[in-house]
Amino acid sequence: MTSIKNLQDIARKAGVSTATVSRVINSPDKVSEKTRRIVEQIIREHGYIPNEFARSLRSNRKNMVAIVNPVPQESFLSFPYFSLFLRSVTQWFSRVGVYTLVVLEDPNQSPYTTYRKMMEQNVVDGFIVMGLKRDDPRIELLNSLKARFVAIGHTGEEGPYVYVDSDNVQGGYLATRHLLELGRKRILMVNGFENDCSSMFRLSGYQKALEQEGVRFDPQLVINCDLEEETVFEMFSNEDFSLEADAVFATSDVAAIGVIKALKRRHHSLPVVGFDDIPMASSFEPGVTTIRQPIEQIGRKAAEKIFALVEGKAAQSEMVQVELVARDSTLRCQIQSDQE
Amino acid sequence: MTSIKNLQDIARKAGVSTATVSRVINSPDKVSEKTRRIVEQIIREHGYIPNEFARSLRSNRKNMVAIVNPVPQESFLSFPYFSLFLRSVTQWFSRVGVYTLVVLEDPNQSPYTTYRKMMEQNVVDGFIVMGLKRDDPRIELLNSLKARFVAIGHTGEEGPYVYVDSDNVQGGYLATRHLLELGRKRILMVNGFENDCSSMFRLSGYQKALEQEGVRFDPQLVINCDLEEETVFEMFSNEDFSLEADAVFATSDVAAIGVIKALKRRHHSLPVVGFDDIPMASSFEPGVTTIRQPIEQIGRKAAEKIFALVEGKAAQSEMVQVELVARDSTLRCQIQSDQE
DNA sequence: ACAGGAAATGAAATAGATTACATCGGCTAA
DNA sequence: TTAGCCGATGTAATCTATTTCATTTCCTGT
Numbered sequence: 001m002t003s004i005k006n007l008q009d010i011a012r013k014a015g016v017s018t019a020t021v022s023r024v025i026n027s028p029d030k031v032s033e034k035t036r037r038i039v040e041q042i043i044r045e046h047g048y049i050p051n052e053f054a055r056s057l058r059s060n061r062k063n064m065v066a067i068v069n070p071v072p073q074e075s076f077l078s079f080p081y082f083s084l085f086l087r088s089v090t091q092w093f094s095r096v097g098v099y100t101l102v103v104l105e106d107p108n109q110s111p112y113t114t115y116r117k118m119m120e121q122n123v124v125d126g127f128i129v130m131g132l133k134r135d136d137p138r139i140e141l142l143n144s145l146k147a148r149f150v151a152i153g154h155t156g157e158e159g160p161y162v163y164v165d166s167d168n169v170q171g172g173y174l175a176t177r178h179l180l181e182l183g184r185k186r187i188l189m190v191n192g193f194e195n196d197c198s199s200m201f202r203l204s205g206y207q208k209a210l211e212q213e214g215v216r217f218d219p220q221l222v223i224n225c226d227l228e229e230e231t232v233f234e235m236f237s238n239e240d241f242s243l244e245a246d247a248v249f250a251t252s253d254v255a256a257i258g259v260i261k262a263l264k265r266r267h268h269s270l271p272v273v274g275f276d277d278i279p280m281a282s283s284f285e286p287g288v289t290t291i292r293q294p295i296e297q298i299g300r301k302a303a304e305k306i307f308a309l310v311e312g313k314a315a316q317s318e319m320v321q322v323e324l325v326a327r328d329s330t331l332r333c334q335i336q337s338d339q340e
Numbered sequence: 341m342t343s344i345k346n347l348q349d350i351a352r353k354a355g356v357s358t359a360t361v362s363r364v365i366n367s368p369d370k371v372s373e374k375t376r377r378i379v380e381q382i383i384r385e386h387g388y389i390p391n392e393f394a395r396s397l398r399s400n401r402k403n404m405v406a407i408v409n410p411v412p413q414e415s416f417l418s419f420p421y422f423s424l425f426l427r428s429v430t431q432w433f434s435r436v437g438v439y440t441l442v443v444l445e446d447p448n449q450s451p452y453t454t455y456r457k458m459m460e461q462n463v464v465d466g467f468i469v470m471g472l473k474r475d476d477p478r479i480e481l482l483n484s485l486k487a488r489f490v491a492i493g494h495t496g497e498e499g500p501y502v503y504v505d506s507d508n509v510q511g512g513y514l515a516t517r518h519l520l521e522l523g524r525k526r527i528l529m530v531n532g533f534e535n536d537c538s539s540m541f542r543l544s545g546y547q548k549a550l551e552q553e554g555v556r557f558d559p560q561l562v563i564n565c566d567l568e569e570e571t572v573f574e575m576f577s578n579e580d581f582s583l584e585a586d587a588v589f590a591t592s593d594v595a596a597i598g599v600i601k602a603l604k605r606r607h608h609s610l611p612v613v614g615f616d617d618i619p620m621a622s623s624f625e626p627g628v629t630t631i632r633q634p635i636e637q638i639g640r641k642a643a644e645k646i647f648a649l650v651e652g653k654a655a656q657s658e659m660v661q662v663e664l665v666a667r668d669s670t671l672r673c674q675i676q677s678d679q680e
Numbered sequence: 681a682c683a684g685g686a687a688a689t690g691a692a693a694t695a696g697a698t699t700a701c702a703t704c705g706g707c708t709a710a
Numbered sequence: 711t712t713a714g715c716c717g718a719t720g721t722a723a724t725c726t727a728t729t730t731c732a733t734t735t736c737c738t739g740t
Contacts, residue, residue, distance in 0.1 A: 006696055017720045022698055032718060049460035053393045053402070054696035058725050062393070064441075082423045090444050099463065101404075102440050104430050120389035122726090123439065229623060257623050264625075280620045283569060283597050285604075346726055357690045362728055372688060394726030397695050462696095 010048050014039045025050065056122075064124045065093065065306055066101040068114070070131045081278065081295040085152075088299030089128065096307060098125075111138055119145050125310040128152065128302050132163065134197045148309040150302050154317065155197050162309065163317045164301045168198045171291040171322040172205020172251075175273040178289065178324055179247040180213045182271055188245035189222045190232060190255050199224070202251050202275070221245060229258040236262030247330075248272045253281045256288050260329060271330035287327030294320050350388050354379045365390060396462075404464045405433065405646055406441040408454070410471045421618065421635040425492075428639030429468065436647060438465075451478055459485050465650040468492065468642050472503065474537045488649040490642050495537050498657065502649065504641045507659040508538045511631040512545025512591075514664040515613040518629065519587040520553045522611055522670060528585035529562045530572060530595050539564070542591050542615070561585060569598040576602030587670075588612045593621045596628050600669060611670035627667030634660050 011018045016035060023031050024039040031039070042048075056062045067089065090100045101124060105114045115138070118124055125148065129138060132153035139161050142149045154163040179187050189206050192199035203222065210217050225231050232255045235241055243263075247270055250256040256274030263270060274281055277292035297320050305315040351358045356375060363371045364379040371379070382388075396402045407429065430440045441464060445454045455478070458464055465488065469478060472493035479501050482489045494503040519527050529546050532539035543562065550557050565571050572595045575581055583603075587610055590596040596614030603610055614621055617632035637660050645655040 007698095008696080018697080019699075019721080020719060023719090026698075030718080035718080047456070047460075049457055051397070051696050052461040052463045053396045054725090055698075056393045056725095057391070057397055057696080057727090058698040060725080066439075083426075086423075086426075086442060087444065090442055094444060094446065100442050102426060102430055102442055104427070104434060106434065116387070117389055120387075121392040123392045254619075254623070261623075261625065279594075280623060283594070283601075283620060284624065285601065347728095348726080358727075359690060359692095359729075360688085363689090366728075370688080375688080391726050394695090395728075397697085397726080398728040400695080 006051065010039070010042055010046065013046075014042045060122070061310075062123060062125045063097055064099045064101055065126050065128060065303075065310070066103045066118060066124045067128045068103045068105060068130060070111075070133075071105050071107040081276070081293075084295050085299040088296040089303045092300050092303035093307070098307065112141055115142060115145055115147060119147055126150070126306045128306055132197065134195045134200065148306065150306045150309070150315070152298065152302060153197060156200070158317065161317075162305055162315045164298050164305065165317075165319055166198075166293040166298065166322050167319040168201030168322075169205040169208065171275060171293075172202035172207075172249075173209045174205070174322065174324045175202075175249050175275070175291055176206045176209035177212075178326065178330065179249060179271060179273060180209060180215070182247070182330060184247035184271065185215050186218070186221065186245045187247045187249055190227070190248060190250040190259065191222055191224055192227050192251055193224050199251060206249065225255075227252040227255040229254040229261075231255075232258030233262045237265055239266075243268060243270070246270060251275045253278045253288055253290055256281075256290070256329070257284055260284075260286070260288070273330060277325055281325075282327065286329045286332055289327045289330040290325050291322050292325050293322050346391065350379070350382055350386070353386075354382045400462075401650075402463060402465045403437055404439045404441055405466050405468060405643075405650070406443045406458060406464045407468045408443045408445060408470060410451075410473075411445050411447040421616070421633075424635050425639040428636040429643045432640050432643035433647070438647065452481055455482060455485055455487060459487055466490070466646045468646055472537065474535045474540065488646065490646045490649070490655070492638065492642060493537060494657065496540070501657075502645055502655045503657045504638050504645065505657075505659055506538075506633040506638065506662050508541030508662075509545040509548065511615060511633075511662040512542035512547075512589075513549045514545070514662065515542075515589050515615070515631055516546045516549035517552075518664055518666065518670065519589060519611055519613060520549060520555070522587070524587035524611060525555050526558070526561060526585045527587045527589055530567070530588060530590040530599065531562055531564055532567050532591055533564050539591060546589065565595075567592040567595040569594040569601075571595075572598030573602045577605055579606075583608060583610070586610065591615045593618045593628055593630055596621075596630070596669070597624055600624075600626070600628070613670060617665055621665075622667065626669045626672055629667045629670040630665050631662050632665050633662050 007018045007021050011021045014021065016039060020031060020035060021039055024036050028036055052063065067086065086100070086102070093100050103114070103118070105111045115127070127142065127147060127149040129142070129149050129151045132151045132155060134155055136155060139151070139155070139159055143160060149161065151161055151163040152165065154165045176187060189203065191203055194200065207217050225235070227250070232250065236259050243266070248259050250259055250272065253274035253276045256272050257280065259272050272288065274288045274290040277290045281288040281290045301318055301320065308315040347358045347361050351361045354361065356379060360371060360375060361379055364376050368376055392403065407426065426442070433440050443454070443458070445451045455467070467482065467487060467489040469482070469489050469491045472491045472495060474495055476495060479491070479495070479499055483500060489501065491501055491503040492505065494505045516527060529543065531543055534540065547557050565575070567590070572590065576599050588599050590599055590612065593614035593616045596612050597620065599612050612628065614628045614630040617630045621628040621630045641658055641660065648655040
């Protein structure tokens with residue numbers, strides 16, 4: 001078999017021009033039934049697949065989207081279930097012939113460089129930007145570059161951008177209400193830092209639940225930290241750390257586990273709620289009550305939206321619902337806090 | 341500022357031909373000092389970045405590498421620490437200007453289609469192929485497509501391909517020896533399926549350790565299963581399941597956790613060793629003794645090797661060392677198996 | 681001062697598609 | 711019959727770099 005490599009070869013074989021072959025591939029309705037059949041046949045016969053790069057060069061459509069992570073330290077790991085997210089995005093894209101690039105922001109440079117470079121290189125149609133922070137400069141940056149993007153997470157204001165996010169307010173609310181329903185009133189909240197917008201929203205859900213039950217909000221009961229297991233474990237293990245609360249809401253499962261371990265060590269037991277529903281939450285003993293984020297749904301929606309934007313269509317920001325998964329860390333917790 | 345978009349604009353501004361500008365970028369030593377200075381200045385001034393796709397089209401160098409996962413069900417998740425692996429690959433690549441694509445094999449088609457399509461589309465320089473199985477057909481396939489690739493995992497024979505893999509024999513050996521050193525002789529091995537090559541190697545490490553201690557290998561003590569937590573938990577929870585072994589070596593941490601939970605429920609305790617050192621292994625109580633795979637190192641090496649291959653250089657397959665991480669699941673286990 | 685070779689540069693071909701514009705039939709309406 | 715239009719097709723320009731080959735420039739040695 002003669003080696004068939006490109007459009008021209010196909011055109012020659014089919015006895016038509018390259019333009020016609022291209023049309024058969026890209027807008028079949030502009031070609032007569034008869035010609036189309038012939039060309040399609042030859043394409044199939046030779047298993048011809050167009051060269052993506054040549055195609056992009058001319059049409060300026062890259063069929064590639066980058067998932068961009070903030071600087072390494074806080075990237076992947078900070079985002080629970082990243083691989084599930086990635087899989088769901090990739091899966092969705094593959095059905096429409098789009099490839100998924102994974103990119104880390106260059107830690108040595110301003111994010112500007114990372115994005116600008118990719119824009120100029122003309123390498124992707126758009127971005128999925130992970131881990132949006134409060135007042136995240138990347139939004140303005142991407143807009144100024146006229147980049148198409150979808151953010152995971154949001155800043156609060158409905159800015160000039162599209163995002164997909166879990167309903168963190170609802171998450172905070174559900175977790176807190178669950179504890180209130182168990183009769184707890186002094187709920188310690190172990191939250192992330194204040195510049196993290198999901199922390200912000202979770203806090204407001206927490207407050208909302210308290211308010212609804214007529215419990216006064218005590219700012220002393222809110223701790224901001226990095227939510228690492230060790231950090232939290234150390235903090236709670238310290239004998240000086242007062243355990244006058246009667247429940248704990250930690251806004252990450254690993255933090256929740258840190259709390260539970262420290263409490264165990266101090267022969268203490270309090271209902272504890274986490275956040276994310278990482279695999280460990282169900283495997284740990286006791287199983288950690290937590291707020292499950294539909295991460296695959298978030299991935300799918302992000303993919304859908306960036307694709308729509310690339311196609312020149314409109315896309316709306318969206319919040320996805322979270323749910324409470326009740327497990328032993330709150331259900332089996334019989335021992336009360338020793339309130340002196 | 342006039343909009344500077346491409347080589348031509350730069351060439352015009354600098355008063356040279358496009359060829360010269362291209363040379364300044366790609367082989368500066370072929371250009372006179374003086375011209376180079378001028379052109380570089382203009383490039384910097386305008387922040388010009390070449391269009392990757394045009395570049396690839398001509399030079400046939402794509403600066404993209406795909407990490408390919410087997411069909412979704414067994415992909416990402418089956419590979420512990422996938423995101424760490426991915427991060428380390430991406431990080432390494434970014435330093436040499438290569439982008440990382442993440443691809444799933446199309447579950448509806450033969451893997452052939454997935455790889456062939458990418459080859460014809462001319463979209464990547466090479467592949468990192470995940471989750472290699474025994475007699476994996478993908479090796480021959482990729483070779484027949486003249487694709488450059490590096491496999492993660494290996495089949496045993498030093499075939500015509502380059503791989504990076506943990507030393508699974510050593511892993512099996514270390515785990516088993518650790519248990520033997522605790523005085524255990526009847527070590528139950530909960531292994532993956534036999535067509536999985538890492539299972540195969542771990543088994544042979546297990547046998548090697550036994551042999552070295554003069555303990556007879558009893559095939560009855562080897563169980564093949566899917567290594568999921570539930571599967572193993574169910575199996576070990578069943579009262580009919582005899583617990584005549586005096587230790588357990590499960591070749592995945594989640595399986596090990598399944599074992600520990602089931603043993604707890606049966607008020608039983610045996611030293612248990614896992615494999616992988618997933619985050620849960622250290623967080624679980626008791627901490628799971630396990631074999632740590634240097635996953636980031638594997639990622640880095642895979643990146644290095646595929647890059648070398650793409651550059652036309654040689655690359656050698658490599659095994660990376662694993663290490664035993666001893667934790668409470670073997671160290672604190674005082675209770676003996678109740679051998680009737 | 682000049683031949684000859686090396687170094688620097690430019691013109692044009694090239695990679696492999698898409699697409700604007702031109703052309704050619706065939707068909708309808710006058 | 712023929713002007714006029716439409717749909718199908720082809721021609722050639724285009725996208726943006728890289729690279730071959732030809733040409734010019736600059737030395738070096740005699």
